[in-house]
Amino acid sequence: MRRARSNRDGFTLIELLVVIAIIAILAAILFPVFAQARERARSTQCISNLRQSATAVLLYAQDYDDTFPVNLYLQFTGSGVCVFSFYQALVPYQKNGDIMLCPSDSKRVNPTLAFQLVGLPPICPPVLPEFSYTHNYGLIDYGVDNNLFPNTGRAVKNLARVEYPVETVMIYDGSLALPGGPFGQFDTPIQARHFGLVNANYVDGHAKAVRARPLTDANGAQLQGRTLDNRHTIGAWVVADGGPYNGKIQFRGVPYRDGSGAWRLLDE
Numbered sequence: 001m002r003r004a005r006s007n008r009d010g011f012t013l014i015e016l017l018v019v020i021a022i023i024a025i026l027a028a029i030l031f032p033v034f035a036q037a038r039e040r041a042r043s044t045q046c047i048s049n050l051r052q053s054a055t056a057v058l059l060y061a062q063d064y065d066d067t068f069p070v071n072l073y074l075q076f077t078g079s080g081v082c083v084f085s086f087y088q089a090l091v092p093y094q095k096n097g098d099i100m101l102c103p104s105d106s107k108r109v110n111p112t113l114a115f116q117l118v119g120l121p122p123i124c125p126p127v128l129p130e131f132s133y134t135h136n137y138g139l140i141d142y143g144v145d146n147n148l149f150p151n152t153g154r155a156v157k158n159l160a161r162v163e164y165p166v167e168t169v170m171i172y173d174g175s176l177a178l179p180g181g182p183f184g185q186f187d188t189p190i191q192a193r194h195f196g197l198v199n200a201n202y203v204d205g206h207a208k209a210v211r212a213r214p215l216t217d218a219n220g221a222q223l224q225g226r227t228l229d230n231r232h233t234i235g236a237w238v239v240a241d242g243g244p245y246n247g248k249i250q251f252r253g254v255p256y257r258d259g260s261g262a263w264r265l266l267d268e
Helices: 013-063 086-093 111-118
Strands: 072-077 080-085 133-135 169-173 197-202 207-214 224-226 233-235 237-239 254-257 263-266
Touching: 013 086, 013 133, 013 169, 013 197, 013 207, 080 086
Parallel strands: none
Antiparallel strands: 072 080, 133 169, 169 197, 197 207, 207 237, 224 233, 254 263
């Protein structure tokens, strides 16, 4: 016996449109979820990088009488003068330079270009091609005998100077900025790369995320500046998590409390 043929050979146009609409709705729901999951993974990697760099700084301090490295100074070699930086000081204590790269950072600074732009000598090797993190210039300081920045009157810091290690930031999600807009000379503004969060490490060795909010003008638009290598536009943010750096555009200075118990920053 022959079976009766179905009078339908496929989807109707309406059915096909309904299926497409359902797929589009599911995509609209799921894609942001997937994006958030990817960003959480990148933020976790960033925190891991900062924990490793915190360990590197503390190992350095252990080898140098509990003293933090100088941020920049001139080194004289057989091939000429170069700038030895905080990053070069940490090289022996890090597994590789990739821990200075945040996976969420699409606006990394090229230090070679940045130094050329501001008229500094070339960087001493090994040279990082790019970096995503900057450091607390009030902690990893210039030093009173710095041959690149003389007469600062700011001695190199040691662990004994840090009264609140849990609250004192060392390295964080940030950038080097050109002067202009909301930024001044040698500003190191925070960058909230992780859904409004800035990752940072601290003198006690831990790393965590800190809330931030955009720094805006009178019309509510976020203020903008340029990276020190002049390759990228960056937004201005302020710390919004309370504590000694609350309301600041950068983590700079060593926290202490005044006579009233209020937070203050040494060498901000």
